[in-house]
Amino acid sequence: MKIKLTILALSFFIGLFAHNSTNIITGKVFDAKTNEPLPLVSVSVTDLKTGTSTDFEGTFMLTLPDGSYQLEFKTLGYVPVVKEITVKDHKTVFLTIRMEEAKQELDEVVINVSHRKNTETSVLSLQKNAIAIVDGLSSQAFRNSGLSNVATAVKKIVGVSVKNGKYVYVRGLGDRYTKTILNKMDIPGLDPDRNTIQMDLFPTAILDNVLVYKTFTADLPADFTGGVVNLVTKDFPARKEQTLSIGSSYNPIMNVNQNFLTYQGGRLDFLAIDDGTYSIPIDINEKIPYTFEHDSKLTEITKKFNPELGAIPQQNFLNYNFSYYIGNRFDVSDKGKSLGYIANISYRTDYKMYDNIQQNNYKKNSDKDVYDLEMAKQQTGNLGVTNVILNALGGITYKTGHSKYKFNLLHIRNGEKNSGVFNQDYNESDFVTFKNHYLAYTQRQITNAFLSGIHSNLEKKFKTTWQISATKSGIYDKDVRSTPYQLDNNQYSIAPNNQPKRIWRYLGEMDYVAKADFEKTLKDHHNKWQFGLLSSFKDRDYSIYLYQIGIKGISTFEGNGNELLAEQNIWTPQTDRGSYIINQSVYNLSNLYNAKQINASAYTSAQYKLTDKLKTVLGLRLEKFMMLYTGQNTTRTLKFDNDIVIDKLDLFPSVNFTYSLTDDSNLRLSYARTTARPSFKEASIAEIFDPLSNMTFIGNIHLKPTYIQNADIRFESYSDKTDMFALSGFYKYFKDPIELAFYQAAPSNFTPKNLGNAQVYGLELEWRKNLQFISPSLKHFKFNTNLSVIQSKMMMYDEEYQLRLNTAR
Incomplete structure (x- = not known):
């Protein structure tokens, strides 16, 4: 049972205002059918005979004193809209205006508005008018549900699940087939075992919305199948705004637990910063003497290593978090030029305690009758x-009447401390029992610099968007300590073939992405032509440094992890007995590699309105992908030096149809070809040992990319502002899917392989309904539900099929 208790939640807005009461009215004007922003719309205040016009993004801003007003929105070819508003007490009112195309003489539309921006309505409108199948959540949904990070938020999207509270699965497909992008730009993952980034690292406080694209269009990267998760960071507000939130949560099993396992660690662990406690205490190239050399330097080196090898029970605390946000906007000229900024800092500490966790591996009996x-x-x-x-x-934005420039800088740090004690029973070649003490500290960090520009030529109806992104990321497993004691007849000893290990793993990656998109609106504003270019370069270094603790002259121990490197148990030349450090890194060069990925892409896309109700988007994307690898195997007989291991030139077509059954309902059909490529680690000859599971991953340099045929159908209906119903079906055919396979002769080793072909198909249902139809007093309550039913099939590869035949019962 889990109980969540909010200890303190404080959210407020602070503004430094002038004494005279002025109010800001701002907003965006859209085409009601296409959801495209409308530029050069006249916005007039009829009572004051003043006004303004929308810029190239369809935005406008007015400053008015307290009072009631009528705002009139007019532009050629659209039905005029009149909004009635009342403002006072230094309010900021955000309006979303949707204008209907004028087909005949119609009266003006007069609507009373609220003083609140409804971003949930905006996201649903985007879904309704999008050219592809898109689902999403708004910042309003984050606040209403009390969601603090993206991992918990994204689970509310139909067809989306989260594994281990971190990794997103879309339509039953894992991180290999799901891609995460930040402001439509690639970002690297922070886990060498995953192809996507941890979603729990992103607080919802820095985001405007999360969009999941489930069908492919030519402007998106082709290396996804389940979905593309786009994280959209906040834009600057209309006026100064500050928010502070502080919170805490309590789980009776996880928190304030006297038996919570931990260890001392470093002084700056609470900031996810290593103060040097977890660093390798010697030079990695320093020669370590052997015991037979009787060199006191071996004793000195051994004493430099942190002697803490065992977890200790210690009472922990409540989970707690805080977030501070500030943003503002300034007019820098009377010609519509403005400057805005945002800044946010967030912090969170969580505790988890798992009692009696169990992991089992099974095997078949050699006797086929069993x-x-x-x-x-x-x-x-x-x-x-x-x-x-x-x-x-932190971000800054400069905007003119025809251009917008934005620069964002994002930094995320994560520190994770694991402490465990496990009993391990082996029943393979013999019967052996171990008691294993496990300590690990993992530090992850990512720094992203993002620069973008939008330029619009309103006369020629041509828009240019460019983006440049540089990302530095790293994951450092620092001093992973595995100390297994063999238990035999109630006595503990160190097995010669299973010595205690100290592991340091370093992954560093630099990503550079540049993208340019061009959009031409044709004579009929419903038809558009898009084309664009993208270039990306990724460079990853991976290294593992392994040290073991040898034992000489001591046969039995008490089973306490911290006794092994206690000073009285350390080897010395005088006693010629005790524990000592062995450097294993020099013997396993397969633990070191460098890899690069280069992707050069171009696309073209055409959007046509074939009839009043039917529109289509046809697209074609070209991607030239290369992967280069540097590394060698354990025996040094196989070496790669910046050699090309994957070189593909591919075309990815896409077609999307949308038929408007009514003004508020659509029927969608789509087809696309996409791909899933091997990760850096998979297309390698690396051999990576996991001390917790005692399993070894072995790379496969001969892996091929997977190619997928995708087909989708969806019915969707929208009503009121936040009501919707959607039913979707999808089918995917995989050629050469990549899956992990075990070796028959060594079941503790596994490797990725291309396994024939596979199919995935399923249904998705989503329903959102405001409860005000029951009673007006329930207008702030909503009913949300979603359901996914997914079936997958895979054809076995020849080796696995033969293995199953050989062991069939």
Whole structure:
């Protein structure tokens, strides 16, 4: 049972205002059918005979004293709209105006408006008028549901699930087939075992909305199948705005637990910063003597290593978090030029305690007449996890009547401390029991610099958008400590073939992406032509440094992890007995590699309105993809030096049809070809050991990309402002899907392989309904539900098929 208790939640707006009461009326004007912003719309205040006009993004702003007013919106070819508003007390009112195309003489539309921006309505409008199948959540939905990070928020989107509270699955497809982008630009993952970034690292406080594109269009990257998750960061507000939130949560199992497992660690762990506690204490190239050399330097080196090897029980605290946001806008001239900024800092600490967790591996009996599976390995124990996340975002925007320039700088730090004690029973070649003490500290960080510009030529109806992004990311597993004691006849000892390990793993990556998109609105504003270019370069370094603790002259221990490197148990030349450090890194060069990815893309797309109710988008994307690899195997017989391991030139067509059954309902059909490429680690000859599971990953340099045929159909209906109903069906055919396979001769080793072909198909249902139809007093309550039913099939590869035949019962 989980109980969540909000200890303190404080959210307020602070403004430094002048004594005279002026109010800001701002907003955007859209085409009601296409959801495209409308420039050069006349916005007049009829009572004051003053006004303004919308810029190239369809935005406008007015400053008015307290009172009631009529705003009139007019532009050629559209039905005029009149809004009645009342403003006072230094309010900022945001209006969303949707103008209907004029087909005949119609009276003006007069609508009373609220003083609140409804971003949930905006996201639903985007879904309704999008050229592809899109689902999403707005910042308003984040606030209403109390969602603090994207991982918890995105689960509310139909067809989306989150594994381990971090990794997004879309339509039942894992991170290999799901892509995460930030402001429509690639960002690297922070886990060498994953192809996507951890979603719990992003606080909702820095985002305007989260959009999940489930069908491919030519302007999107082609390396996705399940969906593309686009995180859209905040834009600057209309006037100065500050928000502070502080919160806490409590779980009776996880928090204020006297048996919470942890260890001392470093002084700056609470800031996700290593103060040097977790660094390798010696030069990685320093030669470590052997015991037979009787060199006291071995004793000195051993003493430099942190002797803390065992978890200790210690009472933890409540989960807690805070976030501070500030933004403002300034007019820099009387010609519509403005400057805005935003800044946000967020912090969160969470505790998780897992009691009696169990991991089992099974095997078949060699006797084919025995049908029951046998236990090959069983691991049970307790694990404590302390997770710290620190985020900072700063941005500045400069806007003119025809252009907009934006620069954002984002930094995220994450520190995760794991402490566990496990009993491990092996039943493979022999029967062995171990008690394993496990300590690990993982530090993740990502820094993203983003620069973009939008330029609009209103006369020629031509828009240019360019974006440049540079990202530095790193994940550092620092001093992962695995200390297994073999238990035999109630006595603990160190097995010669399973010595304690100290592991440091470093992954560093630099990503550079440049993108340009061009859009031409044709004579009929419903028809458009788009084309664009993209270039990306990714450079990853990966290294593992492995040290072991050898034992000489001591046969039994008490099973306490911290006793192993206690000063009285360290080897010295005088005693010639005790524990000492062994450098294993020099023997396993497969732990080191460098890899690069280069992608050069171009696309063209045409949007046509074939009839009053039917529109289509035809697109074609060209991608030239290369992967280069540098590394060698353990025996040094196979070497790569910046060699090309993947070189593909591919075309990715897409077609999307949208038929408007009514003004508020659509029927959509789509087809596209996409791809899923091997990760850096997979297309390699690296051999990476996991000390917690005792499993070893072995790369496959011969992997091929997967190619997918995608087909979708969707019915959707929208009513009121936030009501909607959608029913979707999809089918996907995979050629050469990449899956993990185990070796028959070494079941603790696994490797990625291309496995024939596969199919995935399913249905999705989503329903959102405001409850005011029951009673007007329930207008602030909503009913939301979604359901996904997904079926997958995979054809086995020849080796697996033959293996199953050989062991068939």
